[in-house]
Each structure stands twice: as structure tokens, then as C-alpha cells.
Amino acid sequence: MAALPHSGHTFCMAVLALALVLAFGAAPTHAAARAHVTVLDTAPFTVRGSGFQPAERVALLVSVKSRWNRTVVASSTGSFVARFTGPTIKPCTAYFVRARGNRGSLAVIKVVPECASPLQPVDQ
DSSP states (O other), rough: OOTTTTTHHHHHHHHHHHHIIIIIIISSSOOOOOOOOEEEEETTTEEEEEEETOOOOOOOEEEESSSEEEEEOOTTTTTTEEESSSOOOOOOEEEEEEEETTTOOOHHHHHHHOOOOOOOOOOO
């Protein structure tokens, strides 16, 4: 069986093209940041979000025995700061924050503090 002219060259070009597609074809044109929320303060309850899409509408839920909702719009850099006056966080109180963007971004934080149980008097 005779070899086809340039068949080795064609094979190498096909492998190179596949490697380029795998390396660059699936990557977005800009680095996609993952959405993230942080609680900056608990009085007033202040949440910072980052990694959202620019101008994305973000629905916030804060849960501390009761629920508080608020909608914010992320900045051109995909970040926001929101303050809630309702939630009161006492020591050793668990809370939950969810930030869900209308373009698919999602960030959640759940804080369950580890607190020592109160000292009990020892019977003598």
C-alpha cells in the first residue's frame, strides 16, 4: 500500500488544530469570576458581593430566625454592598445569606458558630 503524499503533515496539522481548540476554543473571552458573598458587619447587617455579572440584578435573602429580602444591582465590576437594618445577630446565632443573580450567578454563605455551652454549677 502506497503512502499518500503529505499524509504525515496533514495528521500533524489536525493534531495541532485539535490542541488549539481544546486549549482556547472552550475558554470564555474573559475570565469568569465566581460569585461570592461576605458578611462585613452584623450591626447593621452588611453584605458584600463580588464576582457577579456587571449590572446583574441580585436578589438577596438573609435568614436569622426571620427572613429579609432585598434586590440590588451589581456594579460594572460585578460587586455590591447591601445593608439590612432588620436582622439582629446575637452571639452564637446562626445565619444564612443567599445572593442569586438574574443571569445565573449564585453565592451562599451559612454561618453556624461553635459556642461553648454555659458553665453549669458543680454539686459538691
